[in-house]
Every structure is written in C-alpha cells, then in structure tokens.
Amino acid sequence: MMFQGSAHVPRNRHFELVEQAGGSLNASTWFDRTNYFETVPAHHLDLVLWLESDRLGHFLEALGQETLDNQVAVVKNERRQRYDNQPYGDWDERLQGLLWPPEHPYHHTVIGSMEDIGAATLEDVEEFFRTFYHPGNAVLTLAGDVEPDEALRKVEHWFGDIPEGPPLPPVPGILDPGAVLGETRRERVEADVPLVRVYVGGRIPPATDEEFWAADVATSVLADGRASRLYRSLVREERLANDVISYAFPLLHGRSMMLSWATGYPDADPDALEAGLVRQLEGLADVRTEEVERAVALSESRFLREVERLSSRADLLSMHQLQFGDASRINREVERLRAVTADDIRAFAETHLGPDNRAILTYLPQEAS
CATH class of the missing domain: 3.30.830.10 (Metalloenzyme, LuxS/M16 peptidase-like)
Incomplete structure (x- = not known):
C-alpha cells in the first residue's frame, strides 16, 4: 500500500x-x-x-x-x-x-x-x-x-510539520508464555517436498537479554561453516544430511526462538535425522573453548562485513535505535560477542536445549511416506 x-x-x-x-x-x-x-x-x-x-x-x-x-x-x-x-x-x-x-x-x-x-x-x-x-x-x-x-x-x-502522533497501544496478548515449552511437541507433514527435512525449535531469551548472545554464538558453533558440529557430524561423518542450518531469531517480546534444521538425502530415515540433530543440540552442554572462539571469530567477521556495506549499516543503525532506543549500541556488538564463553553456552544448553523445550517439525515426501 x-x-x-x-x-x-x-x-x-x-x-x-x-x-x-x-x-x-x-x-x-x-x-x-x-x-x-x-x-x-x-x-x-x-x-x-x-x-x-x-x-x-x-x-x-x-x-x-x-x-x-x-x-x-x-x-x-x-x-x-x-x-x-x-x-x-x-x-x-x-x-x-x-x-x-x-x-x-x-x-x-x-x-x-x-x-x-x-x-x-x-x-x-x-x-x-x-x-x-x-x-x-x-x-x-x-x-x-x-x-x-x-x-x-x-x-x-x-x-517538521508532520504531527508526532498518538501514544502507542500496548502489544496485545500474553507476551511471556514461559521460558520453555514444558514438553516436546511434534508435527509430521506429508507434503510435496523432495527430501526429508527435520526442524527443531525452542524458546530462548529475547534479544534484549544478555543471555541471547550465548544462544546466538551457540548456533554458530552448531552450523557456521564446514567445521561446525552439525556439518561435521551429520553431513561429513554420518552422511545423514546434505545441508544444516541453525539460527537464533532476534525477537523482542517475551521470548525469542532458536531453530535448527537438517535436510536428508533421498530415502533418509527421519528418526535418524532427528536423533542426529538432537544429539548435537544436547552436546553443546560440553562445548569446548576453542569451538566457541572459532564461532565468535566467524560471527565477528560476518558482522563487520555487514557494517562495511552502506545499506546494511543504515539498516543496523535503524534497527538498534528503533528496538533498543540506542543507535550507538551497534558499536558494542563485537564486545558482546567476545564476552560469550564456553561456560555461558554450556549453561544455555542445560536450561534451553533439553526435551522440555523442543518443537519438532518433520516433512516427509508424499511418495516415500
């Protein structure tokens, strides 16, 4: 419009x-x-x-x-x-x-x-x-x-002549449904898709919480590059998947969400694919310091490349001002990344990546189902 x-x-x-x-x-x-x-x-x-x-x-x-x-x-x-x-x-x-x-x-x-x-x-x-x-x-x-x-x-x-406008109404609904789901929820979908794919999601702290940064770095440990846990285990070693992704959504209201997925090869066993994903998520409870250092370095490089581009720099400045009330917060992003430790990710895994906080969505090709 x-x-x-x-x-x-x-x-x-x-x-x-x-x-x-x-x-x-x-x-x-x-x-x-x-x-x-x-x-x-x-x-x-x-x-x-x-x-x-x-x-x-x-x-x-x-x-x-x-x-x-x-x-x-x-x-x-x-x-x-x-x-x-x-x-x-x-x-x-x-x-x-x-x-x-x-x-x-x-x-x-x-x-x-x-x-x-x-x-x-x-x-x-x-x-x-x-x-x-x-x-x-x-x-x-x-x-x-x-x-x-x-x-x-x-x-x-x-x-200058445009009126400021009325105060904003409160965000509707129940904003904080709880830190975790309290169970594992599942849905299996038979659809017109080429390959089996398994998604595993969970609630995590919102982007306004310092603990969000541990979640963000955890997703990099899981799926950032060919040395990441999911790629190394599911793609290279076990050959269960041909692609893997993990992402922490920077949401603001109540709780955010973390998502990981793996796409299998033709005739892949969805239960084995799910088990492989879950194994690596829970395995973050023993993440090593060198893995975290690598993930932080990759995340830092990616962020700095974004800041170098004029369009994404403008977008980041706008986002930080609108959502956090402070455009200069962009100057402290690298510090927040570097502050994340292996202990932070282990603690995050213990509290947020267990079976009491898991939504599992599985797509099955119609022909194979």
Missing part, C-alpha cells in the same frame, strides 16, 4: 523517480519492525526525503478501495509463492504454532492467513496507519556522503 501513491505522488511514481535518479528502493517487514529504504546518489537526498515525508504525512489522502483490492491480490499472490506453493514453505507457520500459544503475537506469521489478508478493509488500513505510521513511532536513518548539519536541516524541512 505504501508504494501505491500519496497526496502528491501518483501510483508507482515513487519507484519511477528513485530509479530515474539512478537509485534503488524496497521495503521489508518482520516480527517487530517494518523497514522502508532507498539508496540514491547523495545529491538526490531531497528527493527521497520528500517522497518519504509525503507518504508518512499524506498517505491516507490517496487511499482508495481500488488500491486496497489491488494490494490484497498482490499479498495473496506473495503468500502463494512463498508459503503455499513452495516446498517446506509453511515451516515457520507450523513451527510458530508449536512454539507459541494463540494469545502470543509470534504464534501467527507476519504475512497472515489468506482469510486475514482478504478480510482487510479500508477502515482497518486507516486505523493501522494512524496508530503506527507517525514520527513518534518512526526512525529516520541517513548513511553515506552527507554533511550532518545540512542533512538534519533538510529532514526538519520535509518532516
């Missing part, structure tokens, strides 16, 4: 103007943040500030039923492509349903169900926009070849 025009910018003109200036643009939305971004030559700063201020301050003046109907169809098609018609595409929808109770915001996918998307009305869009799209709930980040004082003057010129 936000690219479909505002009071002074006709439909699709936002794209046209940025691309004619030699720039690029897009947007993303995830669990806790929505992000709009443009990359343009520095002398076109006024152009993008005008475009962003017009849709933040004057979007509703261009809102109409035709635009809504068009975008409902677009989002439904996106859901079909990314979830419904993609092998393993609904894994997050299923795993979130296992990990979170219906009253928690993370129980539901960001994109929503077909029913939710189709039920959106103009009144819903207007209410949502008035509630969340205003300067009081926004962070504007400029990164690149700009002179700070002049850039801030331009920001004031383009955004």
Whole structure:
C-alpha cells in the first residue's frame, strides 16, 4: 500500500523517480519492525526525503478501495509463492504454532492467513496507519556522503510539520508464555517436498537479554561453516544430511526462538535425522573453548562485513535505535560477542536445549511416506 501513491505522488511514481535518479528502493517487514529504504546518489537526498515525508504525512489522502483490492491480490499472490506453493514453505507457520500459544503475537506469521489478508478493509488500513505510521513511532536513518548539519536541516524541512502522533497501544496478548515449552511437541507433514527435512525449535531469551548472545554464538558453533558440529557430524561423518542450518531469531517480546534444521538425502530415515540433530543440540552442554572462539571469530567477521556495506549499516543503525532506543549500541556488538564463553553456552544448553523445550517439525515426501 505504501508504494501505491500519496497526496502528491501518483501510483508507482515513487519507484519511477528513485530509479530515474539512478537509485534503488524496497521495503521489508518482520516480527517487530517494518523497514522502508532507498539508496540514491547523495545529491538526490531531497528527493527521497520528500517522497518519504509525503507518504508518512499524506498517505491516507490517496487511499482508495481500488488500491486496497489491488494490494490484497498482490499479498495473496506473495503468500502463494512463498508459503503455499513452495516446498517446506509453511515451516515457520507450523513451527510458530508449536512454539507459541494463540494469545502470543509470534504464534501467527507476519504475512497472515489468506482469510486475514482478504478480510482487510479500508477502515482497518486507516486505523493501522494512524496508530503506527507517525514520527513518534518512526526512525529516520541517513548513511553515506552527507554533511550532518545540512542533512538534519533538510529532514526538519520535509518532516517538521508532520504531527508526532498518538501514544502507542500496548502489544496485545500474553507476551511471556514461559521460558520453555514444558514438553516436546511434534508435527509430521506429508507434503510435496523432495527430501526429508527435520526442524527443531525452542524458546530462548529475547534479544534484549544478555543471555541471547550465548544462544546466538551457540548456533554458530552448531552450523557456521564446514567445521561446525552439525556439518561435521551429520553431513561429513554420518552422511545423514546434505545441508544444516541453525539460527537464533532476534525477537523482542517475551521470548525469542532458536531453530535448527537438517535436510536428508533421498530415502533418509527421519528418526535418524532427528536423533542426529538432537544429539548435537544436547552436546553443546560440553562445548569446548576453542569451538566457541572459532564461532565468535566467524560471527565477528560476518558482522563487520555487514557494517562495511552502506545499506546494511543504515539498516543496523535503524534497527538498534528503533528496538533498543540506542543507535550507538551497534558499536558494542563485537564486545558482546567476545564476552560469550564456553561456560555461558554450556549453561544455555542445560536450561534451553533439553526435551522440555523442543518443537519438532518433520516433512516427509508424499511418495516415500
């Protein structure tokens, strides 16, 4: 909807103007943040500030039923492509349903169900926009070849007359469902997928908690590179899997989640694949110092490469300001990584990676099931 025009910018003109200036643009939305971004030559700063201020301050003046109907169809098609018609595409929808109770915001996918998307009305869009799209709930980040004082003057010129907006409502639902699930939950799905795949998820501390960093480094020990535990054991030695992944989601409300998965070879035994994953997760209780040092070094290198890129640096600054209230927090990320010890990961494994905190989702090819 936000690219479909505002009071002074006709439909699709936002794209046209940025691309004619030699720039690029897009947007993303995830669990806790929505992000709009443009990359343009520095002398076109006024152009993008005008475009962003017009849709933040004057979007509703261009809102109409035709635009809504068009975008409902677009989002439904996106859901079909990314979830419904993609092998393993609904894994997050299923795993979130296992990990979170219906009253928690993370129980539901960001994109929503077909029913939710189709039920959106103009009144819903207007209410949502008035509630969340205003300067009081926004962070504007400029990164690149700009002179700070002049850039801030331009920001004031383009955004200064937009009202701050109302206070934000509380996040709905039950935010903290508990540190662990209290059991092992399972779901097996026979689907049109090429290979057996097993996902193992669990609740972990939120990204606002210092213990989150132990979880983050633990996923690097598990699956970062060919010397990682999952790759070495399941791919190279036991030949149970052809790919492995582990990731700690940096979520904010109540609890976050950690996910690991392994994709088997044709005719793989799903029980053996699950047992191999679980064995390595529980094995973090005896992680070695040299494994942690390697994982920290890899994570640090990856983070520094992100900061080197202008687009990701701007995104990280924006994220830290919006979610933590402190853009300068980015300067302490490396310190947080380096502070994680083997003892921290052992303690995390003991409290969060046991059978009392496990959601297991298994996909079976229809032909083999």
